[in-house]
Amino acid sequence: MITIIQLVSIAIALLAFGMAFWLYTWVKAQPAGNSKVEHIGSYIQRGANTFLRREYTILACFTGIVALAILLFIPTPIWNGALDNVIMAVSFLAGAAFSALAGKVGIQVATIANRKAATASQTGIKFAFLAGFRGGAVMGMAVVGTSLLGVTLVLMITNDATAILGFSFGASSLALFAKAGGGIFTKTADISADLVGKVELGIPEDDPRNPAVIADNVGDNVGDVAGMGADLFDSNVASMAAALVMGISLDAGTSTKNVSTVFCFAALGLLASIIGVGTAKMGKSDNPNHALNSSTYVTTTLYIVFTALATQLLGISWRLWTAAIIGLGVGTIIGIASDYFTNDEKHPVHHVAKASKNGPAFTILGGASYGFLSVFPSMAGIAAAALAAYLVCDPLGPGYAMFGISMAAVGMLSIVGMIISNDAYGPIVDNARGLVEMANLGDKALAITDSLDSAGNTVKAVTKGFAIAAAGLTVIALLGAFMTEVNEAAEALGMGEQFLSGFDIMNPYVFFGLLVGAAIPAVFSAMLILGVDRNAQRMIAEIHRQFKTIKGLKEGVEGVVPEYDRCIDIATVGALKELIPAGLMAIIATLLVGFIGGVQAIGGFLAGNIVSGLLLALFMSNSGGLWDNTKKYIESGNFGGRGSDAHKAAVVGDTVGDPFKDTAGPSINTQITVVSLVSSLMSTVFLTTSLF
Template identity: 75%
Template sequence: MFEISTQTVQMASLLISILALAFAVWLYTWVKSQPSSNARIAEIGEYIRQGANTFLKREYLILARFTAVAGVLIVLLLPKPIWNTNNISENIFMAVSYVFGTVLSALAGKIGIQIATIANIKAAEAATKGVKPSFMTGFRGGAVMGMAVVGTSLLGVTLVIWLVGDASAVLGFSFGASSLALFAKAGGGIFTKTADISADLVGKVELGIEEDDPRNPAVIADNVGDNVGDVAGMGADLFDSNVASMSAALVMATSLGGIAGKNVAMVFIYAAIGLLSSIIGVATARIGEKGDPSKALNTSTYVTTGIYAVLTALSTYIFGLEWRIWGATAIGLIVGTIIGITSDYFTNDAKPIVQAVANASKSGPAFTILSGFSYGLISALPALIGIAVTSLAAYYICDPLGPGYGMFGISMSAVGMLSIVGMIISNDAYGPIVDNARGLAEMGGLGEKVIAIADELDSAGNTVKAVTKGFSIGAAGLTVIALLGAFMSEVNTAAAELGLETISHFDIMNPAVFFGLIVGIAIPAVFSAMLMLGVDKNAQRMVEEIHRQWESIPGLKEGKEGVKPDYDKCIDIATTGSLKELIPAGLTAIIATIVVGFIGGVSAIGGFLTGNIASGLLLALLMSNAGGLWDNSKKYVEAGNCGGKGSPAHKAAVVGDTVGDPFKDTAGPSINTQITVVSLVASLLSTLFLLYSLF
């Protein structure tokens, strides 16, 4: 057995973070060095790059103003009101940590956009040489994002703890990451689905043209949307989840043994090993000349999972760490993989559920919607059971270690589930890259054989995206249960300082708790509705614009050489509309938390968080899985089944897909960020809720 200090562990975490960032630079250089010579693809790729960067610039300017206002409020109020504290530096450190979190989260999104808009061009042209070179280009492009996101998140948390020496400041850092992720995911989701729905409905259903036909004015906006929603938004989302899981674990570890205790060291050891495992998994990922892309992606995930399990067990033995806590971490890791497999069963077009919905589409769009929605509801059950079993098992495995260790066990199971997030992000970012590559191959006229290869890669990306969404929602579920424990720790710390009674549970028969519970249940539904209504309003404007261009631009219908639609107009509609809609939904969730806290105090907030977690997880799983199910049902029909393209089943399946688009790419994945944000707001404001509440 070797004794190891927290400072040594933090130094190792910093070194592994730097290694991951260096590996990301190497991957970026490798992707950029791949050949590309098609002038038409380069031109369209530049349209996509400019559109994505323009959106990101305008979005970040809006979010910078929000960050500035929030930063000032934090200085005034957190962790204690400035007029009630003798140590103003704590408030300043909290505000600096918050701004640092938003900056790193924004940087993760920017890095993702930079690589994705290069990798899509390279992957499209690599498809002319076969599946292997195109897959490796798309996967390594996604891996740049994976390494950058997890490298910066571990780096950020380690630096905050090292420089500030206070786990509560990490909650400020996490809130910065979460608040930016909430708006980035919502804004990107509204943009991408505005364009996707408009392009699909008008192009495929009304005009009968291909998905990526360059005559469709919305087609470039659709490709831009893949980047701002599925790359930048998703990167910020998983950056947030990873930071939030570490923050909750660190807050509880500190309450159990101080900032220099073995529990804090364990959090850093396991998180650093997770990043190291992902580096190894990405570096060793391979595919044969005629290999199966889905199998290659899944194999890489399983290899990374195995490496993590072995390395954490070795470190537990070598450094004399607590095996019970390792057990809780391992359960989280295993159940995360199982949740991914169940998501795959409900969303993979090689499985019976997707085929059943495709067959139902032969009877019309009503049956597409009914069957898909019903299977979406059923699909939530395995994941919710997985989260429930994990939290129960982790609690009871660690509870014998002493008071507080049960909740710490749950927080470590969340760390375990998110341990391989570097590989998960690599797989997820691969999806939009190869999706764009498929569009570029068609618009660049590379031929049917190349388009078929790109389609195969895109289909694997869709399946893996559904798996990673299920995984990230499951991980968010465990994380927010852990954040509920962190909230109790923060409340009890503040209560002890103020000489007030501490809390050990939330009694549902307490009227304040029940009041918070009912309001908390409603918020994810209202939040989702606001985002989807934003897509609805925006898409209607874009559909009108597509019709206007199709009718008014001479030669566009006929595809005359030199005649192009006004792509920029559609990009502007999607950008303006999404930026207008993203703030209200996020503020509604944050303001509701604050109002409940000042009305019912910490007891009401306990109920509010519980209700928000329960309904949020159900809705997120339903919408993500139903959306993926409808998407792949459409692709199953387009592959020549149930009548193929142009058939009644195809038109019904396209309607199902357009309903599923805002489900799976706007509201669904934004809910897990919303429940994280309100949990962090509750923890940060716990002292204020103790001091000032109506009841």
């Protein structure tokens, strides 16, 4: 049965590619804009591709070095047998390559869709919405199709659970640096453009006089399209990898029922997303929020029905189905919680906007407080999902409780194709709004793109909360995969069948790892935010230089154009300089803890890293989203509107929140996944080689 389901998975992945190609050709066939739209759009496209090319060149060198290290030492030193090491190194490179390809596809279509959406906004909201959404859906279909195809092929070719972890490590490594690099780039430009443009000069957000405005639009693509796509590609692959490692161990060569279940549920999730994407359109209400939500509801409903039918027809345990649906339901609840704390129609944003009248200190205090409050429902939801899935599947037998948690993660990520489509829609329509303003396409087009952008901001907050929650369940499942890998290695070395059954925090090795692991996300976040800080200061100095030395720029004299490329270059060089150290720090810390305290210390390290990382990621994502929408709420005419004291205070809050929500916060997800995978891949080494 497993071969048939794997072939069906490949067929559905190819169907997703076909859907992506159709969506791409539809977007490309939409009417082109006027010469100004096309000219500015080409600036954005060229800047995004230049950054991606330079980033991928650096990451190619990094992945090459890591692949060589894997070839020599993982899973065992190469002189003990070369074949497994070769398989692992090739799987790692394949994971990195597939992730890079998905990011490139997303950038390619997003930088076309933004122009099409801007042009369509002159005639009405329906086609402008479709251009933005279908452009984002190309990314959704490409990312999930690629991840499903990659994992299926790796297992079919190697029949090795550890090779799947290698593939996942490749995807996670590239995602970690792509998200960090893209986040540093985009927030460098965003902060610089806002502080000089809005606060100092009082000019609009996308005023073409601002030298950082093109870099800001480029950043939306490299950070929120390529970066977030890589992040969710990584989470999707990691959830499947963790479930498959445990499923293969449970099947123990006597059956394939658990591995078949993982592939079946993942493939049906992609099929439901394909259909859901096809149903997305504007209704009579002309409400983009309603259109985005309705397609998500269609996808979720179809997934529940499809998996229930498969469970009945294929004899899958209903307990495993229940675990998957628990994950899906909790993901939805966490998205709703994130929406409450960040939506500009809800009380928290209104409260912080009102407080902003009294200065930026109150903006920061209010946003930080609501950010911390927002952590509880999401953390409690993740905990409840893990506990419920554990208890539901525990009666199935030894090992099934942790497998149930991994199935909850698979269930939560089942509709990730739709989630990525919604998420990528956000930066596309944000760019479209900028193009409308810079090209002077009129008040009607600006009002339409403002409406689309507002929906994009709301849905981005929901998808970020969803991504963090999915990462939370995934890394709990990866902790189970780590225990499975250690126990299999211990059994092979004659140390007993159940070497690890849990981690006692009163064990000094576990407690040592727990404290170190809890500190890593804070240090990681600080390094990324300081990177944005240093880079933004360089760009602000460049903006000031241009306004001082280019005659007529500040006054908007006809024909006077800023040196946009200088700002793009500053953001690019700074981001590439800052992206490697933070990721390396997390990986090196994992290796040091493992070599000092062994597998017990690594268990504590992962537990501390997961709890601390999820808390910080949720806090930064939601507080940043709240500050962003507070600014937009005031700009829409509330509490004095643009240029008021409340507006200036809200811009300061948004400036603090930018690296929170778009650089450090989302990158922590991937950092947790990377250290979890490093731990699993190094499990045999940590088991046999540690200082104590």
